[in-house]
Amino acid sequence: MNKEQIEKLGRLLLDKNQPTAIVVHANPDGDAIGSALGLYHFLHQEGFAGVQMVSPNAYPSFLHWMPGNDHVIVADVAPGEAMAVISNAGLLFCLDFNGFGRADQLEQVLSDSKAHKVMIDHHPQPEDGFHLVFSDTRASSTAELVYECIAALKGGDAITLDMAKCLYAGIVTDTGSFSYGCNNPRTYEIVARLIEKGVDGAYLHRLIYSTYSVNRMRLLGYCLSEKLEVIETHRTAYISLTKKDLERFNHREGDTEGVVNYALDIEGINLAALFIEKDGHIKVSFRSAGELDVNRLAREYYHGGGHKNAAGGKSYHNMKKTLAGFHTLVKKGF
Ligand code: 5GP
Ligand code: MN
DSSP, X not given: OOHHHHHHHHHHTSOTTSOEEEEEOSSOOHHHHHHHHHHHHHHHHTTOTTOEEEXXXXXXXXXXXXXXXXXXXXXXXXXXXXXXXXXHOSEEEEESOSSGGGXXXXXXXXXXXXXXXXXXXXXXXXXXXXXXXXXXXXSSOHHHHHHHHHHHHHOGGGOOHHHHHHHHHHHHHHTTTTTSSOOOHHHHHHHHHHHHTTOOHXXXXXXXXXXXXXXXXXXXXXXXXXXXXXXXGGTEEEEEEOHHHHHHTTOOTTTTTTHHHHHHTSTTOOEEEEEEEETTEEEEEEEEOTTOOHHHHHHHHSSOEEOSSEEEEEEOSOHHHHHHHHHHHHHTTO
């Protein structure tokens, strides 16, 4: 952590009475919620009684166990409250995203806000508009960066068990349980410190990964047996799901989380994609192995972005046209 930046953050945290908001990206994942709640508990402990956390929309139930979850304001559910929290904030933290557009309907209120804006994030190409930016693509997760900020400000002893659980969840989910984005020894040092705080890794792993409903498990089976398409010549595998497919399995928020990773688990495949029909667009998820850059693919062709090996975006064509376009891109090497 850069000393000057930490000192600047320390100065921003001097006024504990200022209204403070923590915001995450739309469709938040384990790292977004875990890093944000980790920071939320820290700020509470520091005396920020008025700190609030806002998510643009609802998130999967396998993240609801995190301490502090009941205090998260979901903008889709309570738009007035979410907007007021952001526009009244004197201090605003944006976690796990690198540009206001990633917060969907909160984009305008975030960019209009007069608050001191702090970004903590590990995606490439951070955008302008922030007073203080902690951005490091080498970090496994935003949760890791939140740990580093707290440790640099107050020392590791300031981390409580509640913070540790949330930060651990962020690291575990963003590394696919320590299977990618985690070749840095520092990640394991931080995890060791979190375990020392009393985190039960095996138990949290079950809370996150072993809570499938029967419908979700059957949907996964259907994806793999009926919907998986392989373009062997181009080492690509993809799955597409229509609204009808999702209705058949009584789809719930988060049920398709992780499905795309299975396509990448096929030997020889280095590009995996998942296309999901939503209202007015197709949500696209990409995963890749090695040097293949799906962040570029998502940015250039799907109004999106992400990391080199995990990215997402949207297509505004119908499913048939979207898949045809994808085939064309794959065959010409993007
Ligand atoms: P997922 O495929 O799991 O939704 O997202 C994978 C990665 O891509 C995450 O790091 C996420 O932040 C990023 N991502 C997903 N959708 C979008 C999008 O619409 N825009 C941008 N910029 N990034 C996205
Ligand atoms: Mn992340």
